Amino acid sequence: MEYLIKNGYVYDPLNNVKGEKMDIAIKNGKIVSPSELSGDAKTIDASGMVVMPGGVDIHSHIAGPKVSAGRIMRPEDHYKVYMRAIPGVRRSGSGKTTPSTYVIGYKYARMGWTTVFEPATPPLETRHTHEELDDIPILDKGCFPLLDSNWFVLEYLQNKDYDRCAAFIGWLMDAIKGYAIKIVDPGVAEAWSLGMGVGLSLDDQIPNYNLTPREIVRGLCKANQMLKLPHPIHVHCNRLGFPGNYVSTLDTMDAVSDLALNQDTPIIHITHVQFTGYAGDSWATLASGGEEIAKYVNNHKHVSLDLGQIVFGDVTTMTADAPFEFVLHHLAPGKWSSTDVEAETSSGIVPYRYKKKNFVNTVQWCIGLEVALLVKDPWRIFPTTDHPNAGPFTSYPTVLAWLMSRKAREKVFEQVNRRGLRKSALQAIDREYDLYEITIITRAAGAKILGLKDKGHLGVGADADVAIYNLNPEKIDFSKDWETFVKAFKRAAYTFKNGEMVVKDGEILRHMYGETYYVKPRVPESLLKTVVEDVKTRFREWYSINFENYVIGDDELRAVKPIQVETTLKG
Amino acid sequence: MAEEKVEFKEIVLKPKYKFKVPVESRHISPDSFAGKTLEEIGKLVVYEGSRKKVLGELFSFEGEPGKTAAETHIIIEGDVEKLRRVGESMTGGKITVKGSIGHYTGFKMKGGTIIIHGNAGLWLGGKMVNGFIEVFGDAGDCVGGSLRGEKPGKGMKKGTILIHGNAGAEVGRGMKGGAILIDGNVGPLPGVDMAGGSIGVKGDCEGKPGARMTGGRVVILGKIPDILPSFYIDEIREPPIKVGPERLPGPLYVFIGDVLADMRCMGRVMVSVQSNPQLKMYEELLT
Numbered sequence: 001m002e003y004l005i006k007n008g009y010v011y012d013p014l015n016n017v018k019g020e021k022m023d024i025a026i027k028n029g030k031i032v033s034p035s036e037l038s039g040d041a042k043t044i045d046a047s048g049m050v051v052m053p054g055g056v057d058i059h060s061h062i063a064g065p066k067v068s069a070g071r072i073m074r075p076e077d078h079y080k081v082y083m084r085a086i087p088g089v090r091r092s093g094s095g096k097t098t099p100s101t102y103v104i105g106y107k108y109a110r111m112g113w114t115t116v117f118e119p120a121t122p123p124l125e126t127r128h129t130h131e132e133l134d135d136i137p138i139l140d141k142g143c144f145p146l147l148d149s150n151w152f153v154l155e156y157l158q159n160k161d162y163d164r165c166a167a168f169i170g171w172l173m174d175a176i177k178g179y180a181i182k183i184v185d186p187g188v189a190e191a192w193s194l195g196m197g198v199g200l201s202l203d204d205q206i207p208n209y210n211l212t213p214r215e216i217v218r219g220l221c222k223a224n225q226m227l228k229l230p231h232p233i234h235v236h237c238n239r240l241g242f243p244g245n246y247v248s249t250l251d252t253m254d255a256v257s258d259l260a261l262n263q264d265t266p267i268i269h270i271t272h273v274q275f276t277g278y279a280g281d282s283w284a285t286l287a288s289g290g291e292e293i294a295k296y297v298n299n300h301k302h303v304s305l306d307l308g309q310i311v312f313g314d315v316t317t318m319t320a321d322a323p324f325e326f327v328l329h330h331l332a333p334g335k336w337s338s339t340d341v342e343a344e345t346s347s348g349i350v351p352y353r354y355k356k357k358n359f360v361n362t363v364q365w366c367i368g369l370e371v372a373l374l375v376k377d378p379w380r381i382f383p384t385t386d387h388p389n390a391g392p393f394t395s396y397p398t399v400l401a402w403l404m405s406r407k408a409r410e411k412v413f414e415q416v417n418r419r420g421l422r423k424s425a426l427q428a429i430d431r432e433y434d435l436y437e438i439t440i441i442t443r444a445a446g447a448k449i450l451g452l453k454d455k456g457h458l459g460v461g462a463d464a465d466v467a468i469y470n471l472n473p474e475k476i477d478f479s480k481d482w483e484t485f486v487k488a489f490k491r492a493a494y495t496f497k498n499g500e501m502v503v504k505d506g507e508i509l510r511h512m513y514g515e516t517y518y519v520k521p522r523v524p525e526s527l528l529k530t531v532v533e534d535v536k537t538r539f540r541e542w543y544s545i546n547f548e549n550y551v552i553g554d555d556e557l558r559a560v561k562p563i564q565v566e567t568t569l570k571g
Numbered sequence: 572m573a574e575e576k577v578e579f580k581e582i583v584l585k586p587k588y589k590f591k592v593p594v595e596s597r598h599i600s601p602d603s604f605a606g607k608t609l610e611e612i613g614k615l616v617v618y619e620g621s622r623k624k625v626l627g628e629l630f631s632f633e634g635e636p637g638k639t640a641a642e643t644h645i646i647i648e649g650d651v652e653k654l655r656r657v658g659e660s661m662t663g664g665k666i667t668v669k670g671s672i673g674h675y676t677g678f679k680m681k682g683g684t685i686i687i688h689g690n691a692g693l694w695l696g697g698k699m700v701n702g703f704i705e706v707f708g709d710a711g712d713c714v715g716g717s718l719r720g721e722k723p724g725k726g727m728k729k730g731t732i733l734i735h736g737n738a739g740a741e742v743g744r745g746m747k748g749g750a751i752l753i754d755g756n757v758g759p760l761p762g763v764d765m766a767g768g769s770i771g772v773k774g775d776c777e778g779k780p781g782a783r784m785t786g787g788r789v790v791i792l793g794k795i796p797d798i799l800p801s802f803y804i805d806e807i808r809e810p811p812i813k814v815g816p817e818r819l820p821g822p823l824y825v826f827i828g829d830v831l832a833d834m835r836c837m838g839r840v841m842v843s844v845q846s847n848p849q850l851k852m853y854e855e856l857l858t
């Protein structure tokens with residue numbers, strides 16, 4: 001099918017298009033020049049509407065064993081929110097904070113998002129992650145394997161054998177179809193398997209290994225650079241969820257600053273910075289460390305951040321940071337799950353509710369927005385809610401409205417805890433994002449930091465993932481009329497995925513599937529052989545499954561999109 | 572129950588055929604029927620399996636509803652084990668079932684009366700807010716219960732449920748207030764997740780009474796296999812104890828717990844001394 005999207009206000013930051021009236025042509029799943037269309041092209045009248053690339057989410061827990069465990073733990077999350085099947089159009093599903101697979105795909109597409117990455121998968125259980133990702137309709141996706149407590153990685157790093165460490169990771173990414181290196185509270189899972197690791201600091205010793213979290217972060221950062229992976233190391237900092245942890249966050253960012261050799265692109269991505277942006281020395285004296293973090297990021301180009309912005313209401317916290325969930329379970333008694341993944345990582349799940357009148361929750365709400373508004377470079381900040389940890393992804397329009405409108409923020413100021421509100425600089429900040437910056441943070445920058453060349457823009461040759469919103473930027477003052485923005489962003493007027501119209505007037509039109517991205521680093525033959533031999537010999541003692549069952553074949557996934565990567569490794 | 576002085580208008584529902592798949596409607600309640608003509612009632616939505624239908628296709632009607640819910644008496648003739656959610660969220664009036672009925676009868680009901688002459692399905696009076704339910708046959712699992720996954724204390728809040736037959740597992744699951752009285756036997760886990768209210772069982776219990784309870788009381792006059800290890804013996808109570816409209820006679824072993832759910836042990840499990848000689852060893856702990 002061919003389409004000509006006529007007369008829309010086009011926002012395409014990667015091509016410097018800033019709300020100009022333009023036509024966008026789609027043919028064979030790609031953006032083409034309008035002259036290439038045949039006479040059969042269908043015209044979409046987008047006059048008075050905004051045309052953007054499809055949204056790109058770099059951090060949202062949409063698939064894998066912990067997501068599935070979260071669903072099992074929370075039947076009550078599925079009673080009220082559900083989607084009926086429409087035969088021949090869409091399938092059914094349910095759940096708000098832990099939605100089922102179909103619902104995830106449909107709800108993202110309805111908002112105009114088309115690419116989403118699952119940011120934490122235990123390598124051993126990544127087959128499960130892919131099976132769930134395969135089940136999610138419409139979206140393109142990928143996943144980040146957890147590597148900070150992997151025994152092979154720890155051993156190579158302990159021996160300072162960075163070549164083999166990189167080669168191992170290169171092999172692993174290909175073997176389990178992963179996309180980037182995920183680090184969660186570096187080293188903590190190893191400590192947790194011995195019942196330790198609560199509040200582990202950057203320079204604490206990790207049991208069983210002669211290593212500190214700092215060495216793990218630096219080592220994996222080096223390996224990432226040797227492999228030239230498209231995405232920087234994706235780091236959930238130490239001491240997440242502990243008052244005073246903004247210092248650990250600053251230390252973590254600074255721990256790799258010397259590795260950034262005059263490159264302008266980030267080499268470390270700090271995820272859900274809100275959870276690691278706490279000043280104060282107890283919950284009673286909690287305050288925002290957002291200003292310091294933003295100041296560091298403004299002065300250092302090697303760092304990017306995503307928010308983990310709190311949205312008031314029900315959430316299901318789930319993370320590989322099992323000791324943190326142990327702590328949270330004692331703060332919020334009720335259900336709790338804790339898992340140890342052999343030789344690799346751990347995880348925990350606790351349902352939680354953010355309350356407006358709660359002092360701590362109010363401070364948390366402020367921190368995310370404060371950081372987002374103080375960081376000057378929109379290419380290095382991502383408005384996530386760490387779905388479903390700080391809020392469901394369906395709240396993105398609301399979060400964006402808070403960034404775009406001081407009035408929208410002021411409305412919340414009136415409802416939240418007064419004392420909590422004074423613990424950050426948020427009230428004094430007047431900055432309001434414009435629609436161009438919103439396009440950057442929700443699409444262009446995401447594609448850029450993931451290294452997805454065909455995503456996040458509308459230039460000729462790009463994937464035809466397009467979102468059209470019923471918003472007239474010439475008529476609407478987003479600062480005052482943020483509610484219109486929220487309404488338009490909740491339900492896109494049209495969403496195109498791979499050149500197919502999947503959403504019209506905010507309703508799903510068809511059930512189709514996207515692709516799964518993974519990286520295929522080119523590791524020199526001889527080095528690869530040594531590492532695989534290494535893994536095979538110890539696999540029998542360390543794992544409960546056979547090596548052959550660990551590796552995932554291309555044919556096991558619905559549709560794969562391998563990204564070949566030239567490494568700097570030598571044989 | 573004090574009889575209210577109300578002039579009821581009666582409307583009789585008869586199933587047109589034997590239902591083979593679950594039939595669900597939250598509209599079979601005095602609140603939905605009140606003030607409507609029979610024709611309007613016949614157009615209310617009902618699901619037969621996955622098919623959307625109207626009440627008129629499944630039932631025939633006689634009589635007329637009252638002007639308000641409180642003046643409306645719905646009589647369902649015949650066995651309708653597949654019919655679910657009758658009387659959901661009703662605020663007043665009366666429903667009489669002359670036969671057996673399916674799940675979620677009186678779910679979240681806020682007031683009024685439901686009388687069932689046969690058996691009832693699962694979650695009878697589940698999450699009930701107030702009102703009165705009487706069953707002359709047996710009831711299924713989770714009488715007055717909260718739904719799966721909900722926090723403790725999200726079950727029945729107030730009101731009374733009387734069951735003259737037996738009941739299934741998890742009677743009063745997550746109950747916060749009100750009373751449930753069962754003349755027959757019950758399955759395992761009566762009062763699981765209970766935070767308040769009282770449950771009385773005149774027959775036997777299959778075990779684990781009061782698991783995870785943080786308040787309220789479970790009284791069992793018949794036999795139980797054992798007491799959970801997270802309960803402590805507190806005393807032997809001689810005088811009778813009130814559950815709903817009745818006083819259940821002593822002497823009763825009084826256990827407090829569940830210590831695993833709440834260290835303060837505010838919950839009470841009371842078990843007949845006569846029916847349970849195997850619990851005599853606890854008496855040594857009372858000196």
Ligand SMILES: [Zn+2]
Nearest residue numbers: 059119272386
């Ligand atoms: Zn996360």
